[in-house]
Amino acid sequence: MDNTVVKIENLVKRYGQLIALDHLDLEIKEGEIFGLLGPNGSGKTTTINCLLSLLAFDKGNIKIFGREMTPVSYDIKKDIGIIMQNVAVFDELSVYENIDYFCGLYISDKAKRKQYVEEAIRFVGLEDFVKFYPKKLSGGLLRRLNIACGIAHKPKLIILDEPTVAVDPQSRNKILEGIEELNRNGATIIYTSHYMEEVEQICTRIAIMDKGRKIAEGSKDELKRMIRNTETVTIEIIGLSDDVLNEFAGLPHVYDTKYEDGKLSVFCSGGKHNLIRIMDVLRKNDLSFGRVYSELPTLNDVFLEITGKDLRDKED
Amino acid sequence: MQVFKVFIKVLKSKWLSSLMYMIVFVAIAIPMAKEKTAESKFELNSLKIAVFDKDDTPESQELINLIKKNNEIVDIDEDKNKILDSLYSESIDYALIINEGYSSSLAAGNTDGLFGSYHVHDSYSVVYMGQFLNEYAASVKACTVSGMDITEAVKTVGSSFSEETEVSMLSEEKNSSDMPKFFGGYFRYMPYIIISAILNALCPVILTMTRRDIRYRTNCSCLRPSSFTLQLYAGSTVLVLVQWLVLIAAGLFIFGGMYSGRQWLAVLNSLIFTMVSTSLTVFIASFDPSEKVISLLTQILGLGMSFLCGIFVPLSMLSDSVLAFSRFLPAYWYVKANELICSDVGFGRVFSISDSSSAGGDLLLYMGIELGFAVTFAVLSVLVHRLRYGRVSTVAASY
Numbered sequence: 001m002d003n004t005v006v007k008i009e010n011l012v013k014r015y016g017q018l019i020a021l022d023h024l025d026l027e028i029k030e031g032e033i034f035g036l037l038g039p040n041g042s043g044k045t046t047t048i049n050c051l052l053s054l055l056a057f058d059k060g061n062i063k064i065f066g067r068e069m070t071p072v073s074y075d076i077k078k079d080i081g082i083i084m085q086n087v088a089v090f091d092e093l094s095v096y097e098n099i100d101y102f103c104g105l106y107i108s109d110k111a112k113r114k115q116y117v118e119e120a121i122r123f124v125g126l127e128d129f130v131k132f133y134p135k136k137l138s139g140g141l142l143r144r145l146n147i148a149c150g151i152a153h154k155p156k157l158i159i160l161d162e163p164t165v166a167v168d169p170q171s172r173n174k175i176l177e178g179i180e181e182l183n184r185n186g187a188t189i190i191y192t193s194h195y196m197e198e199v200e201q202i203c204t205r206i207a208i209m210d211k212g213r214k215i216a217e218g219s220k221d222e223l224k225r226m227i228r229n230t231e232t233v234t235i236e237i238i239g240l241s242d243d244v245l246n247e248f249a250g251l252p253h254v255y256d257t258k259y260e261d262g263k264l265s266v267f268c269s270g271g272k273h274n275l276i277r278i279m280d281v282l283r284k285n286d287l288s289f290g291r292v293y294s295e296l297p298t299l300n301d302v303f304l305e306i307t308g309k310d311l312r313d314k315e316d
Numbered sequence: 317m318q319v320f321k322v323f324i325k326v327l328k329s330k331w332l333s334s335l336m337y338m339i340v341f342v343a344i345a346i347p348m349a350k351e352k353t354a355e356s357k358f359e360l361n362s363l364k365i366a367v368f369d370k371d372d373t374p375e376s377q378e379l380i381n382l383i384k385k386n387n388e389i390v391d392i393d394e395d396k397n398k399i400l401d402s403l404y405s406e407s408i409d410y411a412l413i414i415n416e417g418y419s420s421s422l423a424a425g426n427t428d429g430l431f432g433s434y435h436v437h438d439s440y441s442v443v444y445m446g447q448f449l450n451e452y453a454a455s456v457k458a459c460t461v462s463g464m465d466i467t468e469a470v471k472t473v474g475s476s477f478s479e480e481t482e483v484s485m486l487s488e489e490k491n492s493s494d495m496p497k498f499f500g501g502y503f504r505y506m507p508y509i510i511i512s513a514i515l516n517a518l519c520p521v522i523l524t525m526t527r528r529d530i531r532y533r534t535n536c537s538c539l540r541p542s543s544f545t546l547q548l549y550a551g552s553t554v555l556v557l558v559q560w561l562v563l564i565a566a567g568l569f570i571f572g573g574m575y576s577g578r579q580w581l582a583v584l585n586s587l588i589f590t591m592v593s594t595s596l597t598v599f600i601a602s603f604d605p606s607e608k609v610i611s612l613l614t615q616i617l618g619l620g621m622s623f624l625c626g627i628f629v630p631l632s633m634l635s636d637s638v639l640a641f642s643r644f645l646p647a648y649w650y651v652k653a654n655e656l657i658c659s660d661v662g663f664g665r666v667f668s669i670s671d672s673s674s675a676g677g678d679l680l681l682y683m684g685i686e687l688g689f690a691v692t693f694a695v696l697s698v699l700v701h702r703l704r705y706g707r708v709s710t711v712a713a714s715y
Binding site: 052054072074082087089090091092093097101102104105106149150 | 318322325326328329330524527529530532533534535536537538539540
């Protein structure tokens with residue numbers, strides 16, 4: 001049985017001369033936490049807007065739950081929840097009234113809605129704040145309210161568009177835990193972010209986007225295996241000669257070295273005892289050194305190697 | 317009805333300023349309706365003057381006779397304390413002393429030292445009498461210089477000063493004789509309140525309901541855009557109808573009973589203007605103005621139309637160039653219709669389209685033009701919305 005929840009085929013979206021989405025293909029399976037990772041302007045939000053039929057696209061096809069998605073696909077929309085970066089609630093309504101309003105856009109049965117709203121309040125832990133108005137809530141509580149408004153109608157597909165931007169670390173962790181719990185309860189999640197650590201932490205499958213194109217897709221381990229780098233050893237060392245640097249570069253499995261500002265970085269591809277061999281070179285040349293650390297590749301390294309750009313610095 | 321219910325809840329937090337406008341308006345209207353006296357009569361101010369004639373000549377008597385014509389001469393003893401007491405107790409406004417030698421000085425062309433007086437400093441009577449006496453003496457001097465003898469000069473000036481100038485008052489309110497006092501005024505001032513109250517209450521609510529991120533979330537839901545719009549219209553209609561009904565009900569209270577006859581036309585005219593204001597508010601809201609801009613627009617539109625369209629200043633007092641501009645504003649046509657309704661023009665002429673003599677004052681035409689404004693603003697709102705948000709329904713394009 002086909003368990004595809006979202007299928008995007010050959011999607012193209014242009015804004016005048018600018019191609020926002022360039023022949024994008026995506027397939028998201030039931031029960032996944034699917035991460036859309038990319039710098040700002042890479043096309044993540046445009047993808048979501050097209051997916052929700054809020055934005056007309058130039059070419060391609062989008063199917064959700066096996067049916068074509070159009071602006072009037074209300075039978076599909078009833079099973080989708082959306083949580084945005086901005087807190088989209090009424091300042092004039094209390095916590096309960098806000099959740100009830102947004103839940104009421106999907107559920108007309110009053111008794112059922114009451115039950116759903118109360119469950120959503122319990123899920124995000126706002127039981128003590130039901131009569132509070134948004135202006136009286138802290139930033140973290142507001143985010144929780146925002147999530148409750150998006151999930152109260154118990155959607156099967158939940159789309160979270162950068163929900164942790166400008167959120168404190170504690171609230172961020174709670175949000176991420178909540179997303180995992182929603183997934184355990186059966187919801188398929190689409191999670192867009194430019195914070196690679198979050199995507200690495202919760203997503204079961206990830207698509208990396210740049211300039212409207214999908215440049216890589218897979219689980220985090222699959223993505224990391226796509227690149228040459230498997231380990232980067234960094235040593236704080238002063239006065240390193242070119243001869244010694246060449247000696248490091250000549251070690252087995254080392255494919256590149258970099259010496260900058262008293263820091264030596266040795267990039268390895270495969271191999272099991274890279275750190276020991278590097279330490280041997282240090283001892284043989286009787287070199288004094290400070291801290292030594294070894295890092296495994298991150299999704300940023302994947303992005304860096306594929307695009308030549310640093311994901312973290314792309315805050316455009 | 318989720319959207320409608322929330323509309324009303326949001327409204328509760330926004331309608332206070334609108335209510336203030338209506339309360340102030342009604343509070344001002346009540347005393348105006350109850351106490352306003354007819355302003356169509358002109359009456360010359362009269363002073364209570366005590367005159368002490370120390371010259372006692374025909375010339376001084378001529379002056380006293382002239383003063384007597386427009387003022388009341390009070391007879392009191394020539395005692396300083398008594399005079400001051402009378403001034404203090406306001407039983408006289410001015411005490412004039414015609415100095416000895418008045419006649420001879422005047423005949424010699426000398427106008428200094430002719431009079432003495434007791435008066436209250438900086439009072440209206442001092443200015444009035446001072447001006448009168450100076451003018452009188454200067455006029456007599458002018459006659460004597462031109463060759464008249466003093467007796468002839470005094471008579472000539474006396475008869476000249478006795479001539480009455482015809483004064484006709486321009487009435488602000490052209491109330492029909494069968495309408496309550498201030499009825500026309502109440503309905504003439506109403507557009508200012510309607511437009512201010514609606515802009516202040518409706519615009520912020522529409523903006524809240526259609527806030528970009530809220531609308532985004534709503535558009536992602538199962539709610540059809542047409543249902544959302546309909547519920548929004550329903551909420552807006554309830555709001556403006558309540559505001560209008562409050563003003564109409566206040567009118568019932570102020571004028572002491574149910575409207576009758578052509579008074580209902582004034583009520584209808586105000587309903588049409590309420591529709592214009594609503595349409596204008598929706599048009600303004602389509603530009604997503606900030607609260608400060610709404611407040612500014614309330615002042616500009618409310619006061620601007622009031623001054624340019626005959627609400628605060630009667631149309632008859634506005635210049636042709638102002639009126640030429642005012643024709644492009646809906647309040648002008650409201651005021652024109654209101655003036656016609658509240659005038660003595662017969663019912664037949666009010667409605668007559670065929671009667672060429674009343675073509676310029678045709679009520680149906682005026683009301684039709686008002687409705688035209690309402691339709692125009694509504695169409696413009698749709699156009700602006702389409703231009704801003706494009707083909708696919710929403711705010712998403714601007715994200």
